[in-house]
Amino acid sequence: xxxxxxxxxLISAAVTVFIVILLFVFNLQRALVLGAIGGAAYGxxxxxxxxVYKSSGVFNFAQGEFGTVAVFALWGATSNDIPYPLAxxxxxxxxxxxxxxxxxxxxxxxxDAPRVTLLVATAGVALLAIGLEFWFGEPKLRAVEPALxxxxxxxxxxxxxxxxxxxxxxxxxGLGILLALFFNRTNLGLxxxxxxxxxxxxxLVGISVRRLSSFTWALSALLGGLAGVLAVPIAKTFGPGxxxxxxxxxxxxxxxxxxxxxxxxxxxxGTIVGVAQAVAVTAPAxxxxxxxxxxxxFVLLLLVLVIRPQGLLGKSA
Amino acid sequence: xxxxxxxxxxxxxxxxxxxxxxxxxxxxPTPAGWVARGLFMAFVAWLVLLFxxxxxxxxxxxxxxxxxxxxxxxxxxxxxxxxxxxxxxxxAFVGIGAFASAYMVSVQxxxxxxxxxxxxLVGMFQAxxxxxVALRVRGLYFALITLSYGIMAEGTLFQIEKxxxxxxxxxxxxxxxxxxxxxxxxxCLLFLAAVIFVDWxxxxxxxxxxxxxxxxxxxxxxxxGINVKLYTLAAFVIAGAFAGLGGALFAHNSEFVVSxxxxxRLALIFVIMTTVGGLRSRTGVVVGSAFFALLAFLIEHxxxxxxxxxxxNVESWLQKLPGPDLTAEIAPLVLxxxxxxxxxxxxxxxxGQQLRPLTGWLRGGRFDIHDRGExxxxxxxxxx
Numbered sequence: 001x002x003x004x005x006x007x008x009x010l011i012s013a014a015v016t017v018f019i020v021i022l023l024f025v026f027n028l029q030r031a032l033v034l035g036a037i038g039g040a041a042y043g044x045x046x047x048x049x050x051x052v053y054k055s056s057g058v059f060n061f062a063q064g065e066f067g068t069v070a071v072f073a074l075w076g077a078t079s080n081d082i083p084y085p086l087a088x089x090x091x092x093x094x095x096x097x098x099x100x101x102x103x104x105x106x107x108x109x110x111x112d113a114p115r116v117t118l119l120v121a122t123a124g125v126a127l128l129a130i131g132l133e134f135w136f137g138e139p140k141l142r143a144v145e146p147a148l149x150x151x152x153x154x155x156x157x158x159x160x161x162x163x164x165x166x167x168x169x170x171x172x173x174g175l176g177i178l179l180a181l182f183f184n185r186t187n188l189g190l191x192x193x194x195x196x197x198x199x200x201x202x203x204l205v206g207i208s209v210r211r212l213s214s215f216t217w218a219l220s221a222l223l224g225g226l227a228g229v230l231a232v233p234i235a236k237t238f239g240p241g242x243x244x245x246x247x248x249x250x251x252x253x254x255x256x257x258x259x260x261x262x263x264x265x266x267x268x269x270g271t272i273v274g275v276a277q278a279v280a281v282t283a284p285a286x287x288x289x290x291x292x293x294x295x296x297x298f299v300l301l302l303l304v305l306v307i308r309p310q311g312l313l314g315k316s317a
Numbered sequence: 318x319x320x321x322x323x324x325x326x327x328x329x330x331x332x333x334x335x336x337x338x339x340x341x342x343x344x345x346p347t348p349a350g351w352v353a354r355g356l357f358m359a360f361v362a363w364l365v366l367l368f369x370x371x372x373x374x375x376x377x378x379x380x381x382x383x384x385x386x387x388x389x390x391x392x393x394x395x396x397x398x399x400x401x402x403x404x405x406x407x408x409a410f411v412g413i414g415a416f417a418s419a420y421m422v423s424v425q426x427x428x429x430x431x432x433x434x435x436x437x438l439v440g441m442f443q444a445x446x447x448x449x450v451a452l453r454v455r456g457l458y459f460a461l462i463t464l465s466y467g468i469m470a471e472g473t474l475f476q477i478e479k480x481x482x483x484x485x486x487x488x489x490x491x492x493x494x495x496x497x498x499x500x501x502x503x504x505c506l507l508f509l510a511a512v513i514f515v516d517w518x519x520x521x522x523x524x525x526x527x528x529x530x531x532x533x534x535x536x537x538x539x540x541x542g543i544n545v546k547l548y549t550l551a552a553f554v555i556a557g558a559f560a561g562l563g564g565a566l567f568a569h570n571s572e573f574v575v576s577x578x579x580x581x582r583l584a585l586i587f588v589i590m591t592t593v594g595g596l597r598s599r600t601g602v603v604v605g606s607a608f609f610a611l612l613a614f615l616i617e618h619x620x621x622x623x624x625x626x627x628x629x630n631v632e633s634w635l636q637k638l639p640g641p642d643l644t645a646e647i648a649p650l651v652l653x654x655x656x657x658x659x660x661x662x663x664x665x666x667x668x669g670q671q672l673r674p675l676t677g678w679l680r681g682g683r684f685d686i687h688d689r690g691e692x693x694x695x696x697x698x699x700x701x
Contacts, residue, residue, distance in 0.1 A: 059457045124657040131650035291472020298469035
């Protein structure tokens with residue numbers, strides 16, 4: 001166990017150092033900063049995706065919409081002059097409720113269905129949410145203010161860092177540590193891990209797998225909601241389906257990159273995806289290529305699946 | 318187990334075999350029964366073949382699209398239905414077929430049928446390349462990689478100016494001899510019939526039975542000597558050919574192709590229409606795909622019954638719902654996913670299964686409202 005952990009830590013350290021050196025050599029430090037910031041949002045998405053995958057083996061395509069629902073709730077609350085902290089709380093409650101409803105209505109009846117069916121079902125949930133957003137929200141862009149408005153507190157390698165971006169990274173790191181403690185130290189966390197590995201045995205020792213499933217979906221919806229309310233206001237405007245179109249695929253790539261079952265992997269993966277996108281957008285060689293960031297994500301995904309299908313920090317299947 | 322399942326599927330195609338069990342003589346319809354069946358078939362034929370003649374040009378494009386969607390639905394059915402792999406990047410396959418055909422006709426000045434052939438070849442080629450890489454990993458990862466490919470194609474491949482005309486788009490005129498949308502509609506129907514025929518024959522071959530076996534349990538199939546990867550790749554290539562054909566027809570149906578007609582949303586609509594139609598049921602997939610192609614039209618359309626004097630319009634009903642107006646543009650976005658979830662949770666066989674009493678009856682069986690056709694085999698353990 002220790003050697004495995006050591007090896008994993010070594011791999012991630014080596015990859016990180018290699019990438020950082022590469023970026024300095026090609027004079028792309030700015031991309032490093034932009035990428036790390038952008039990657040934090042992807043890491044957030046990946047965290048929620050990994051959580052659900054770990055506990056029930058589902059690729060949750062509705063994860064992005066948990067975030068969008070929260071953003072819409074935040075917008076609704078702030079435009080009705082509800083104080084910002086309360087508005088964030090309402091937004092997170094909206095996300096959690098969406099997660100619980102999804103679990104109850106869609107996931108639970110399909111508990112024993114093939115995983116591909118569940119994937120289609122969660123994609124259906126995402127589409128339904130987007131459809132409802134179009135219906136009630138009209139296809140237009142809305143503006144939402146960030147929690148911390150100050151821009152450019154300091155500059156790092158020529159990239160201005162806004163307060164909201166710092167907040168995003170701090171919350172992500174804090175949550176990551178809390179989650180790691182939760183899964184390793186608490187009974188509930190251990191029960192979730194147990195249920196994912198041996199559902200029958202878990203039931204036998206008196207743990208309700210179904211109740212655990214509700215809890216994991218609520219938790220991952222909370223993570224999705226947090227990603228939404230923290231990341232979307234950085235771009236200021238949003239429309240229906242914002243999190244699905246902008247964050248879901250990079251989030252998935254980050255999760256796969258990290259090994260799909262590894263929480264630290266989700267962070268590392270998120271950062272790598274963010275940096276790859278930032279490099280693709282800022283590198284002079286890529287200037288004439290349209291759609292660089294989606295291309296970067298695709299190439300990265302292909303490379304990982306060809307070279308190391310189990311991900312950077314994943315266990316081999 | 319897989320062998321019996323494959324045989325079961327064969328039997329399900331025969332009238333009476335499954336539904337009426339053992340010990341009872343097969344149902345023989347009376348002459349009047351055959352007349353009733355004939356009349357019903359005649360009505361369907363009238364609806365598909367003669368009714369469109371009386372409509373004007375703009376409607377015909379939508380009807381043509383229904384036939385094209387049916388081809389695309391059958392393409393996705395090969396993957397999702399027969400192999401259990403899901404492609405979330407099918408809009409890219411269709412789009413590349415569309416651009417290949419438009420490029421051959423407008424830039425290279427080649428005849429239409431050659432262009433369609435090229436579009437199918439291009440579809441097969443990209444399926445071969447992408448599948449060669451992506452099928453190293455099965456199941457959920459395959460979905461992810463096709464999804465990422467689709468989004469990449471939308472942003473990068475479709476923006477290559479020489480090939481697609483960039484944001485200005487590419488012209489794709491109606492082929493000579495089929496200049497009127499009416500004639501082109503029949504051409505699309507002809508291609509659809511060809512695809513249905515090929516799909517039907519292919520599934521009767523050894524390869525088709527192997528595909529059914531490996532969908533149910535790839536491990537058991539592998540122990541029976543089925544080369545799982547090879548057959549899955551072959552299915553992917555066939556799906557690519559059908560998608561390329563669908564794309565080519567799509568391009569010429571609208572006479573113009575632009576890259577933003579192939580958004581990610583389209584890929585999800587394809588998945589929805591195939592699933593709601595009913596996986597592994599050709600009738601269901603065709604009906605489901607056509608239904609989704611026509612959905613906006615069906616909602617907007619003003620229905621009139623000349624003899625009794627009824628007339629109604631679905632859009633005006635929808636606007637009575639609480640909340641903002643549910644227009645014909647937005648309604649499919651809400652109704653489609655709702656139908657998908659309903660299908661998955663309550664009626665996993667989709668439209669194909671709902672139509673089963675009717676199709677069984679048309680084949681000369683009893684009209685049995687409880688006829689559900691082949692039993693769904695649920696293999697719980699296909700976690701990837």
